[in-house]
Amino acid sequence: MMQRKFKHGLTVIALAGTALFAPPAQAQGSDTLVIARSMDVNSLDPARAFCDTCQFYLTAVYETLVTLSADNETLVPNLAESWEVNADFTEFTFHLKDATFADGSPVEASDVVWSILRLKNLKGSPSFLMDGLVSAEATDAKTVVFKLDAPSSEFLNKISASYAGVVNAELAEANGATAGDDAAETDKAEPWFLANSAGSGPYKLASYAPDAELRMAGNTDYYGDAPKFSEIVVTQIQDAVSQAQALETGQADIAMQIDPDTARSIRSQDVVTEIVPSYNFVYIGFIPGAKGMADVITPEVRQALALAIDYDGMLDFTVGGNGKKQAAPIPNGFPGTAGLIPREQDVAKAKEMLEAAGATNLKLVAGYPNDNVYGVDFNIMMQKVQQDFAAVGVELELKPLTWAVWRDELGSGEWPITAIYYAPDYYGSAQYVQYFGMIEGFPWAGRAGLGHPELVVNPAEAGLYQQALASSGEDAEMLYTQLGEEMMKDAIILPLVSPNLVLAYRSDIEGVRYSACCNLPLAEISRK
Structure with missing residues (x-):
């Protein structure tokens, strides 16, 4: 996920961060668009890729219906x-x-x-x-x-x-790809897609170096409007401050991971920053199927821990108020969310529920990726959770991990709490039920139950989900509201904050916007 986007157990290629970089040509005033970001590419194959960088690369190269x-x-x-x-x-x-x-x-x-x-x-x-x-x-x-x-x-x-x-x-x-029922075993094209593309979009892959950059060339034979740039370079810059420096010096045209605090520090009149709402969110997830947790992380205990969190303070603590609280694991603004009421902290009620559940002197471990995502430092976020849990008598040990170790331990039951993030793949609420719903066979139900679905499955959700898919308009919205309420009752996924997004770019660039399906629509961007 992200940023590294990590949704479905994908393999993430680790990329080395650098403070600044030396692109082949100064971005400003050239026919090359330079984008600064910490890349999270796991693949460049449309059927395997799954990351934020992947979204805007694929949209520029492979057109959808x-x-x-x-x-x-x-x-x-x-x-x-x-x-x-x-x-x-x-x-x-x-x-x-x-x-x-x-x-x-x-x-x-x-x-x-x-x-x-x-x-x-x-x-x-x-x-x-x-x-x-x-x-x-x-x-x-x-x-x-x-x-x-x-x-x-x-x-x-x-x-x-x-x-x-x-x-x-x-x-x-011709280069090893297959589409049959046995494609998972017979397809050998992934290496080819790392060096080549086969799409109909305005851009095509020029080269990819996992530790440095992703280059796209304009498709001069594009059947539609000609691409606005002869070349687009996505260059690896790890942190927000260095991305801002690259923008101010003209070494980059767009920076994709600048947080609101860093945006406020930019003084150059040649740089434009806009803070816009996003559909992204960061959350903690409980794993009752973790070792020794079946009788510990019960529904009552999860609800108590959900009440322990200071959501208003979390918003200030993580993003300085530049974001919104989110009720259920369906983003604000998606169908069904208008009727959902975000959780509020209630320390007294949390203590009462923990005592009733016999969960006093509770000690838990949280394993999570050691990263900064959408301007949220996961270590800072989890320190706030640790602080809030301590206020209700729960000791939380924090275990920041590399992405590779986190991925390996996620399915092994090593810890009962994790933290991660999610960004939309398209506009629609079903994807969130399909991923976060406590329905047997769905990703987070399996992740939370770890072979024991009875610990987490919510029988009401499967029927509501099928009804929602068979409905549209207001009927569907009502059903997604009910699904959101059920997922809040599950208290497996606790959204902590939906960060605002900073669009940061040079003043001679236009067409930069946030897209719920594509992240950054490159085909719309041009130089004035």
């Missing part, structure tokens, strides 16, 4: 010029416009079918997006029909996710 407009809610045509959905949300038909891949070959329905089946069958981190897909068929060269095993009013939203980008099937197959 539909995409999210600037209002962050409305879907608009992309490779598909039109589409139809049947009455019960089980069949989706897309009609393609005339488009070409970077090698000049036409984008055809067969490429779409191959790409989506590969996303499903490769069993990579983003494969969950295609859960429930039973068939994909090209009825002619420009028409694709998808059929689902159950209603899903969010399938259109899922198709807008950057990981659903369409790949040149013939080129990818």
Whole structure:
């Protein structure tokens, strides 16, 4: 996750941070766009990649059938010029416009079918997006029909996710890619995708060096409006202060991980900073299935610990008030969240509940990644949690870990509490139920139960989830509100803060915005 984005057990490539950098050319006034960020690339293969950097890279290189407009809610045509959905949300038909891949070959329905089946069958981190897909068929060269095993009013939203980008099937197959049912075992194309691309977007991969930079070249044969830059360079700069320095000196055009405090320190009139709400959030998660915790981290104890946290103080402590509290593990502004009431601290009630549960003198361990995500220093955040737990008589040992160690220990039951973050893959609330819902077979239910689903599964959620997917509009919003309330009752996932996002860029750059599906839409960015 992030920043490192870590959602579904993906492999994260560790990148060395540097204070500053020496790009091949000064960014300002050139035909090269330079973006400074701490990269979190786990793969450049659309069906395997799963990270923040991956989102905007894939969106620039691999186009999706539909995409999210600037209002962050409305879907608009992309490779598909039109589409139809049947009455019960089980069949989706897309009609393609005339488009070409970077090698000049036409984008055809067969490429779409191959790409989506590969996303499903490769069993990579983003494969969950295609859960429930039973068939994909090209009825002619420009028409694709998808059929689902159950209603899903969010399938259109899922198709807008950057990981659903369409790949040149013939080129990818020639380099080891497969899309069949056995793709997880037979596909050998991941190394090829680290050095090559096969998309239809305005940019294509030029080179990738895991310890330094990601380079994209403008697709001079792009069928649409010409790319605004001949080259885009994403350069590795680890911390916010160094990113700000790169902006002020003109060595970078955009910095993606500047926190509000650092933004306030920027004095250059050549740098623009905007603070905008985001759909990102950081949270702690309880793992009742951890070693010796089945009779300790009970629902009553989890609810008590949820009451122990000072959420208002956490907001000030972590981001200086530049963010919002969040009630459930569904971001503010997503369907169903308007009716959810954020938790409030109640120390007296927390102590009472812990005593009633026989959980006095409780000692717990929190293992979490040692990182700074969305301007939130996880060590500082967890020190605040430690402080709040101590106020109700609970001792919390903090165990900051490298990403590699955290990933290995996450599924081993070494500690009962962790901390992590989440950013949307598309606009829609179902993804959060599908990930955080205490429904057997869902990621966090498995992560929290560790082979003992009875410790965490909430029987009410599965039915509500299916009803929500079969609904739309106000009916769906009402059901997502109920799901949010149930997830709050679970008290497995406790959102701590939804940080605001800082958009920071040189004043001669325009088109910079935050996207719920794509992070940073590179195709819209230009130099004045």
